[in-house]
Amino acid sequence: MTTSSDARVPAGTVLRGKWNGRSYRLERMLGIGANGQVYMAVSGLRTYALKIGMQLEDLQAEANVLASLDGRERKRPPFLLDVDDAEWQGRLLPFYVMQYVPGVPVKTYLAEHGGAWYGVVGYRLLNRLSELHAAGWVFGDVKSDNILVTDYGRVSLVDYGGMTAMGRSVRQFTEVYDRGYWSAGSRTADPSYDVFSVAVLWIHALDGKRLLHMTKMLLPQNRHPRELMALVRSHAELKKMENWMELALYGKFKDAREASAHWRDRMRAAAEEAVHNSRGKVPGWMAGLFAASLLLCVSAAAFWLLQ
């Protein structure tokens, strides 16, 4: 019996765990990536996310990371719920079951709800990352697809294939988000590795076209944080965070906690600037009202005079 599973399992299939005996009906595929396929699955009355691995050891390694994190963060309900194998069409499918996260990737969220949300999403993301760092882990594969956003900018990380113990080589990363790719540092897992990727995430989410164009045009020896900074400076929304971006891309933050505090300060400053700029300069819709009421006054005066 083979244990690899690159063929898709159709929706409606019921997988029964060989060791723990629980059954899951696959409802629909949520996503497919380098390490496996993730389905929405139902067992009893509850909905879960179920990941079928291409490779038994890779999947188990991810489950190990999740189990260790659950053990460490006991104040919240566990994320990893079951690890098992199922037999399907003569093959052994290794899988694990986790909480279902009803969110959409960051990039999609911002496209749907507006770029103004990136401040709070970024703040929540940095806080989550600093919790992981405190537990001795680096997330590694920070990118839009692996960060799901639910109501009001709440952030959940999925895909722990890149999660790496501090000081080891990052297990899995995505080129454009990798600081090594941008000649900005090593691939050894440390907090600023994740913070760098977060900076790239915002460039990707808010100015993806120009970022991807740049990666195609730049010669490898010219990949450098200053190129990313050039994008930041010439984009209205990103420019508000220019200072933060610079510190993140050049690896100047001590850790994600510091990056998060700085992010919050920048957010506050940007909000104040916005208020300040609008003082004296009446927003367009109000100016319209003002003109209308002025017109009313004039006509009222005329009416009065002509009486």
Added chain:
Amino acid sequence: MRQILLITDGCSNVGDSPAIAASIAQAEGISVNVVGIVDEGGIGEQGALEIAEIARAGGGMSRIVSPALLSRTVQMMTRQTVQGTIRGEVNRELRQLFGVESAAELPPDKRAEIVRVMEDLGETAELRVALLIDASASMKPKMRAVEEAVRDLALSLQARRGESAVAVFHFPGERSHEACLLDLDWTDRADRIGPIFGRISMKGTTPTGPALLRVVEFFRETCGKLETEPQHTAPARRDDTDGMRSDYVV
């Protein structure tokens, strides 16, 4: 752990069969991976067959990719080969100790433990990767991508806990009796790698088999010597061994 990574864009045309050379490499404990690198032109059926055959003979894997995907592919293959080697060894130990075919037959909690050990070994075992680059005329436009891939691989290896190094050869050599030439001796410093292929003249012949044999020889010459050098980083802890971590860390 030892690997040869052959990067080529076509067929060998001089000397012994490259599959035989790859098989010899594997017998010496060296895995042979092959990347076929292609532009729009494609690689031809003959070339594709040879690439797959060399990898099979050398116990490695093969891929055919465009220059833009080279770095990523090299990185991924190296990593997977390390994991494959370790999984193979650990599974062999499992067979001997517990009489099971592989980790898949163990219950999830035992399996979790085994995979943790595999991950530790994958990160800490010594690793040497020799790249062997086809420098025939048709490869000329792709050499920039190759250099970039070497540097990228060095960067990844440098991040590992275990001692790691890359070396680079190209073939054919300058004179007719040289199958290949050493461009970069074992190094683990990505930032010290300058231009690698400054002075190669692209020649017509492609002696893949003899070049592979020469690299196997190089491993024998240099790695014996290297093992006697004082080690500055502590090797994987093996005092807590239960037989699992015994003798397969090269």
